[in-house]
Amino acid sequence: MTNTDKNKEQFLLNEYQNMSIFAALSTRDKKNPIYKKELPKEKEIKLIELKTYLKNKLDQYTQQYKEKVNENKHNENIEKLTQEITTEYQDILHEGNFRIGITQKLLNLYLKYLWASDKIPTPPHCPFDSIVINNLQLKNIKWTALKDIGKYKLLVEEAKRFAKDKNLSEWELELWNQK
Structure with missing residues (x-):
């Protein structure tokens, strides 16, 4: 691989990360914002640090997905990543927590980009957002509000019912x- 090829690949990976972070953190849900409403000036720098932290975590976690990852491990990854982000950034996060719904969107969307560009095998899940959830006819669930892995697993099970014999990633891509 030439140096230019490496640079092109790194550019695309950076863009996939940026788009995934933007999509996960850009919620219009006024009841469930990502950040605390009033941040002191000295905490605002942590908003920038958070994005760099998320990129590093995506790099770290997605190394596992170069090989097929089973559903249990994927769920563990979502829980663990949520806890790590919460621990590191609770002082700027709404209610001091990074929610499961935000983490699943972040990780699942990034995995979708990597899969669609043939960098990894098919991921175990798809990104759950309002489009997917509305297609599941689950009107009372907001991905931005999901706080526990149990409700996330319910989404996964309902999506499997709709996907029938398709993998969730393939089903969602078609959708x-x-x-």
């Missing part, structure tokens, strides 16, 4: 391309 996304039809919108």
